[in-house]
Amino acid sequence: MADTEINYDDAIDYWTSTPATIDGVLGGFGHTSLPKTDVKGSLSFYNRVRSKYPEFDQSSNINKRALDVGAGIGRVTKDLLSKICDKIDLLEPVIPFAHQIPVELERANLSNKLGQIYKIPMQDFTPNEGAYWIIWCQWCLGQLKDDHLVTFLIRCKSALQKDGLVFVKENNTSTLNDDFDEVDSSVTRSDASFRDIFIRAGYEILHVELQRGLPSGLLPVRTYALRPIDR
Template identity: 55%
Template sequence: MAGTKNLRSRLAPPADQAVENRFFALFEILSDASSDEEMGSDAERADSHISYDDGIAYWNSIPATVDGVLGGFGNTTLPRADMRGSSGFIEKIARKLPDFGAIVATGTACDIGAGIGRVTRDVLAKHFATVDLVEPVQSFADQIEPELAAASKLHVLGTIYRVGAQSFTPDAGKYAVIWCQWCLGHLTDEQLVAFLRRCITGLAPAGLIFVKENNTSGFEDEFDSVDSSVTRSNKSFQRAFAAAGLTVVHIELQPGLPTGLYPVRMYALRPAASS
């Protein structure tokens, strides 16, 4: 279920990048000062309201188009900014970690919550030899091959797994990258940690997990009843990563998105055992 229906933020980030960086740094400091008890009981947790069936029902009602999976932002600056930000992030991490850089061009990637294959077509196909895609919405999965064929990218297509992330177990040691974008909000906290742990077993030596997701602009996670998903805070993601046994290699904010949207962070993660 790769989509950006809930991109719009209740609190838009500042437009100036330098101000934006200071803005989020302040939130980090204040968030570190808050205790886990302040997050509330299980009954109050935003993820306790997630219904997988409701999420599937929502996305089944959405057209299998770029504009559909991008929540109406398909004809804005978002697709190009997203593509450039993701490709640049992969290239930066490849330079930072030479062992990872050495397996990129010949490696296999896995696109989680792949939608119609937009991220595979525009990003992953440029960097990896083969891409497997995981997508539970049947109309989206049906559109993957036509999308890649129209862009002359069909040669990178591996296997399409028509399941959700919570049901997907990657083959051991297969992937140079497991890419998760705008889909993890459909998993509860427990499902997210379990999924990430399975992903660790699916990584090739020197392989990485990339997560690109909306963040709330404050301390708390937010539930969206329309598509039954949660937008998590940066701190919530980092707690989940640590619980799964992952170390954060690098974090970046996605620049150049239309105004009034949630901040989008890109995380590069590797197993703590290999850090």
């Protein structure tokens, strides 16, 4: 199994040595069309989920708080979640990235949207019960071993508000096999592997899409909207 080769210390060491910039967190693609294309696709996906699952957005008094998982320097919070949520907590274990988050949000005049910054690895983090309308996980779950990812997603279920959802946006392999990357000690999973993990964690997939328009040479990227089955 590719995920058994993941070493959490190696992953933290790699990302700590990476510049806390948009180019750093996006692997050198920060100044391409990737950021804008990604956010545009995510916002369109979110709007389609709202249309498909109206109870997700119907409560007038809901506290629309989000958790940005694997937040990096706050790119997804700044460009996406701040547009649709009242307050965002961010989970980022790489200390230089976590320290850059408030700087990025202040530059964008979004300090009022900043909640808590949790400098904790995903596998060690337990979110507060019933806290979140949206839990957004993007380009980070490959750092977790399969069993730890299942456990993390189970914890996320109890952290959702009524009718809240988990969103997962991740690279997929082009085959049925998962691939280990020794550079950052992560695994790229197939679509089938993600679906199996979601079932193991007790979720159903409300909607899934392949991201269009990314720069050539990148892996396929899929976004999944997940709803707990046992709610």
